[in-house]
Amino acid sequence: MTFQVGLTGDFLTPDGRIGWGDIGLSLLADDPGVEHRFLDVTAGEVPPGQLAGLDALIGLLPRVSARSLEQADRLRIVARFGVGYDNVDVAALTANGTLLTITRDAVARPVAQAALALVLGISHRLLDKDRLVREHRWQDRLDHMGTGLTGRTVGFVGWGNIGRTVSTMLAPLGMRQTAHDPYADTAAAAAAGVELGDLHAVLAGADVVLVTAALTEGTRNLVDAAALARMKPSAFLVNVARGPIVDQDALAAALTAGRIAGAALDVFREEPPTPDDPILSAPNTLFSPHATCWTDELALASGTAAIRSVLDVRDGRRPQHVVDPEAFAHPALAHLR
The missing domain is CATH 3.40.50.720 (NAD(P)-binding Rossmann-like Domain)
Incomplete structure (x- = not known):
């Protein structure tokens, strides 16, 4: 047979x-x-x-x-x-x-590369600068300065296989690395120079919050309005994990009110998001249809x-x-x- x-x-x-x-x-x-x-x-x-x-x-x-x-x-x-x-x-x-x-080992590097692409894209305001060229607004480029990463802090929400792989790619950029993950390998984190901490402390100290956790009942809406309120007004949120880990309405509200600097999302609460989803009209965003790593x-x-x-x-x-x-x-x- x-x-x-x-x-x-x-x-x-x-x-x-x-x-x-x-x-x-x-x-x-x-x-x-x-x-x-x-x-x-x-x-x-x-x-x-x-x-x-x-x-x-x-x-x-x-x-x-x-x-x-x-x-x-x-x-x-x-x-x-x-x-x-x-x-x-x-x-x-x-x-x-x-x-x-x-396919745990097969996706680690492609997803880590995708995370790095989104971090660089949102922090360097690449979408804004692309528009300046297309709209013949070269003279406005001083109004769209990016944020350098050297010496800044990345805070991981989840530091498993993908998080660890991102860490190795970020190391040459000279970023301080912190993470919240109750299941993280503490020895591996120490060896990688990643400081483990509780969620709100990690969010409060991060210039870039990078979500790489698995979606479970324990992580659903983990990054909620209270968590987002801990972030710096100058900080960016990047999510390459699963949309429901972040309270998307709270994120849209934080972006619209200018309480955080921007967000890059590869994943959404509903995929595809509905045309009237508030996140689509929120400012300072960079989106991909769950395909950055494809x-x-x-x-x-x-x-x-x-x-x-x-x-x-x-x-x-x-x-x-x-x-x-x-x-x-x-x-x-x-x-x-």
Whole structure:
């Protein structure tokens, strides 16, 4: 029996091309023991029946719920193309004997590069300066001075794998680095010269607040109105993690009132945001449609990592970066070594 692999349909453009370019799909196509196909679903919940007969799913944005698994008796792994898994019912997967993996190592550098790009873009006011050229307002450039980073402080909200990678990229800029993360590796932070502290202290001392935390019930609205009030009026907020970690309405209000200097967002509370969302009319902002890190590097590394996890399960091996290791106790996964 061939090993059946499905990929969510949002990998494809409307004309049927793989929009990401090379995602390592040849690893599946060249394996005679594997058949793969793209599902019809491109957004929302994966409907019951779409996963029937599949041994593995490689997924982007569609939600995998308990309802999605109703006919997924054979499904042994969901390999997320990325690190966020707030669109997956982890408990339901575990109960179904289905592993959930993420491409932890594949995304760290591309997301860190994206964070650095947004930090530099908002602090140097690149969007404003681009407009000066296009609007023939060269003479106004003295009105749009940027903020240098050398000697300034970056405060991380979350200092996990991506945060640590950003730290290494920021080191040559000569910035002081602080972080709030109750789960951070204290030895690693000390070695990197990152000072750990409580959230409000980190925010109060930062010239750039950089959100890289995972979205959990504990981090939802973590950066709320009270937290934003702790920030300096000259400080910038950059979010490359998940939109709901920041209270978006409170952020829009703080920007509009001039209580902070600016914000660069790759992620939003709702994606895409509605046209009347206050954040879109807030001043001193730089936005990206949850895609700043979307590069050929990310595509190939994430795709290859997800596919290798799928093939590990096919070959009886335990894959790396499993979110629900409890699932190994399920009888359907007892053969994995």
